Amino acid sequence: MKKICLSLVLLLVALSVWADGKEPKSYRLYGVAFYNLENLFDTVHDYGKNDYEYLPSGTMKWGKMKYEAKLKNISKVLSELCVDKHPAGPAVIGLSEVENHHVLDDLLKQPALKNRGYKYVNYPGVDRRGVECAFLYNPRSFKLESSMIVPYYYKYDDPSMPDPGLGFYVDGQGCVKAHEELRGDTTYITRGFLVMNGLLAGERTVFIVNHWPSRGAGSFARERAGYQVRCLKDALMKQYPDAKIIIMGDMNDDPADKSMTKSLGCLRRMKDVKKTTDLFNPWYDMLYKVGRVTLLYDGRWNLFDQIVFTGNLLGSDRSTLKFYRNEIFMRDYLFQQEGRYKGAPLRTHAGGVWLNGYSDHLPVYIYLIKEVK
Numbered sequence: 001m002k003k004i005c006l007s008l009v010l011l012l013v014a015l016s017v018w019a020d021g022k023e024p025k026s027y028r029l030y031g032v033a034f035y036n037l038e039n040l041f042d043t044v045h046d047y048g049k050n051d052y053e054y055l056p057s058g059t060m061k062w063g064k065m066k067y068e069a070k071l072k073n074i075s076k077v078l079s080e081l082c083v084d085k086h087p088a089g090p091a092v093i094g095l096s097e098v099e100n101h102h103v104l105d106d107l108l109k110q111p112a113l114k115n116r117g118y119k120y121v122n123y124p125g126v127d128r129r130g131v132e133c134a135f136l137y138n139p140r141s142f143k144l145e146s147s148m149i150v151p152y153y154y155k156y157d158d159p160s161m162p163d164p165g166l167g168f169y170v171d172g173q174g175c176v177k178a179h180e181e182l183r184g185d186t187t188y189i190t191r192g193f194l195v196m197n198g199l200l201a202g203e204r205t206v207f208i209v210n211h212w213p214s215r216g217a218g219s220f221a222r223e224r225a226g227y228q229v230r231c232l233k234d235a236l237m238k239q240y241p242d243a244k245i246i247i248m249g250d251m252n253d254d255p256a257d258k259s260m261t262k263s264l265g266c267l268r269r270m271k272d273v274k275k276t277t278d279l280f281n282p283w284y285d286m287l288y289k290v291g292r293v294t295l296l297y298d299g300r301w302n303l304f305d306q307i308v309f310t311g312n313l314l315g316s317d318r319s320t321l322k323f324y325r326n327e328i329f330m331r332d333y334l335f336q337q338e339g340r341y342k343g344a345p346l347r348t349h350a351g352g353v354w355l356n357g358y359s360d361h362l363p364v365y366i367y368l369i370k371e372v373k
Helices: 002-013 064-080 101-108 219-239 258-263 283-288
Strands: 014-017 025-040 092-098 119-121 132-137 142-150 168-170 176-178 193-200 203-211 244-250 295-297 300-302 305-310 322-328 364-372
Touching: 025 064, 025 203, 025 244, 025 305, 064 101, 092 193, 092 203, 092 244, 101 132, 119 142, 132 142, 132 193, 132 203, 142 176, 168 219, 176 219, 193 219, 203 219, 219 244, 219 258, 283 305, 283 322, 305 364
Parallel strands: 025 092, 203 244
Antiparallel strands: 014 025, 025 364, 092 132, 119 132, 142 193, 168 176, 193 203, 244 305, 295 300, 322 364
């Protein structure tokens, strides 16, 4: 029976297309998703972290019942991503606002996810609240070879200290390495850039998961993040000239903001992408032409959650991985159905009231496509 089910899954995943009487070509889709989980905390204090509001004695009264409800809700959403075109769900999922390994272990044990076979990458970080990035991957689709966390860095408080550069360096063999620790930046200590290198559909692919500084930090802090990630992308392309690089995350900025266009260097039109190292942003038109968004921030609709990628994922030659389409995951249960914020994403808490919701963000995803030979 298991063999029959597996055969059906493989049959559903492959797309067959007839062209002018020629032999049919089959294609396989690979989902790449991102979701800001909005404060996925456990109920235990992490030493050195300001997680006190998410404790049983904290302002959120974050006990076992609320924590288990949050896990159930988030696992439901993750289990439904991309299944309309791939029954096994996304090949990889970037996450933000994850406290630690323990919450990821508990999340993947949820009934909705436990049979998916996901593994994860997550590093203890320097974010004061303890909300870090994580990366889920299905090893049947993505073969992880290495990972690192590149620290976000804005400036040193002590001008006598040497410039640390961009949070990474290139060693004598031309390999990109993360600085183990950066001291002196006490103004903008926040989560770093999570980097995974491996093979997706047999092709070199590098993922960078981001959660850039909040709107409270000012645009310059996110512009710095965009510049760092752009330099990181360029360095990785020198190390792996044929790599596809996919940058995803909650950027805390819209596609047309300076951090995305100038600092990171994203292009909004496919025809403007001339080099494999150029970055294309498919979310520009999603926001400004289609009018779809991922969150309501300070009374305004935004699309902060984005997945951008290098130009070698564009084109019509599907003998190698290519971009197919991008979507925002929208289901009725993810939205408030009544009240002042009707139509906004249904959060876990709002105004100190527990809503038993999901997140203040909506998930986003892209499909990549490749011919099956």
